[in-house]
Amino acid sequence: MRYVRMPIEVESPEEYGYGNIRNNLSESSITDQSLSSLGLTIPDLTLLYNEHRGSPKLRAQIAADCPGLSADDVLVTGGAAGALFIIATALLGREDQLVVVRPNYATNIETPRAIGCKIAFVELEFERGFVVDLDRIAAAVTPRTKLISVTCPHNPTGTMMTESELRALADLAAARGCLLLVDETYRDLALTPALPIAASFGPHVISVASLSKAYGAPGIRIGWIINSDPALQERFLAAKEQISICGAVLNEWVAEQIFDQREAFLARTLPEWRRRLDRVAQWIEGEDLLEWVRPQGGVVCLPRMKAEPPGGYDGFYRRLLEQHGTYVGPGHWFEMSDAYFRLGFGWPSADEFEAGLAGISAALRG
Structure with missing residues (x-):
């Protein structure tokens, strides 16, 4: 495999330096939590090799969200990124094809590229409301297609x-004899009632999620794969064992505590998330240089500039950061035109959020 660093990681705020950004509107999660904000005090844990699949309690907590699944259907991984890496390297080869909806989280594309498998892209279009077109996915599937990859709710x-x-979509994959991967990282942040875990639709469907985005805990690197095919799960487990053997005892303990308070945590988080979304909608309604498709889930949106700003797109992003201290995710993070940018509205403080919106409006005008 030939690895290439992804722009979204090279230019990430943690690589650029959080201290160099006043108003960080590039993040794709809610505010990062701390042990104290979660009310946690770490006990005297024994730092042994953990169960390779993940702690039984944690796997049961993850599976409890769907009556048709059990802890045996869950593999705990190093974040959703680790889950996606395991899936791609375990399933795809040079002779295979991947059908992927784009834009997409970069790992869903770059790891298959490093493997050398053929990739067919199904593009989401602004003019069509970024709606996933099942007919276009079906048209992209060939006898070589091993995997269809989507995110729902969609990032970005x-x-x-x-x-x-x-x-x-699950029925389509079954009928065409391929697997379906659904990245559900934002599942708990939706305006509508949460969708069923996609893996419950059949053993050919693989669900991936994590505690990074909706729960503000990217630092514990806890994600998971859900799939009800024992043979597939055994293959994924083999990959995990060759990467890390098992997960960290401390990280999985923290994850268990987050799940213990999950309902109360979401009850605190969701009202503020909805208020922020309404505020972005109000701002864009009054900003005649931008247009958008209002999101239905997650804590990000993808506005589009109606015209190239003074100094071009590069000038806009440079001005936005240097003059207004504001950082957003440019379109090239997602292999799109820089007329688009990902705006994260769940991570910054209320003051930083408002200052960031004002900075974008000012930078658009030169």
Whole structure:
């Protein structure tokens, strides 16, 4: 495999330096939590090799969200990124094809590229409301297609499929003899009732999620793969064992505590998330240089500039950061025009959020 660093990681705020950004509107998660904000005090844990699949309690907590699944269907991984790496390297080869909806989280594309498998892209279009077109996915599938990859709710647009659309996609994959990967990292941050875990639609469907985005805990690197095919899970486990053997005892303990208070945590988080979304909508309604598709889930959106700003797109992003201290995710992070930018509205403080919106409006005008 030939690895190439992804722009979204090279230019990430943690690599650029959080201290160099006043208003960070590039993040794709809620505010980072701390042990004290979660009310946690670490006990005297024994730092042994953990169970390779992940702690039984944690796997049961993850599976409890769907009556048709069990802890045996869950593999705990090093974040969703680790899950996606395991899936790609375990399933894809040079002779295979991947059908992936784009834009997409970079790991869903770059790891298959490093493997050398053929990739067919199904583009989401602004003019069509970033709606996933099942007919276009079906047209992209060939006898070589091993895997179809989507995210729902979508990153970076925040759009969603309905349950019937997601089931139809699972049925399509089954009928064409391929697997379906659904990245569900934003599942708990949706305006509509949460969709069923996609892996419950059949053993050919693989769900991936984490505690990074909706729970503000990227630092513990806890994600998971859900799949009800024992043979597939055994293959994924083999990959995990060759990468890390097992997960960290401390990280999985923290994850268990987050799940213990999950409902209360979301009850605190969701009202503020919805208020922020309404505020972005109000701002864009009054900003005649931008247009957007209002998200239905997640804590990001993907506005588009109606015209190239003074100094071009590069000038806009440079001005935004240097003069207004504001950072957003440019379109090239997602292999799109820099007329688009990902705006994260769940991570910054209220003051930073407002200052960031004002900075964008000012930078658009030169």
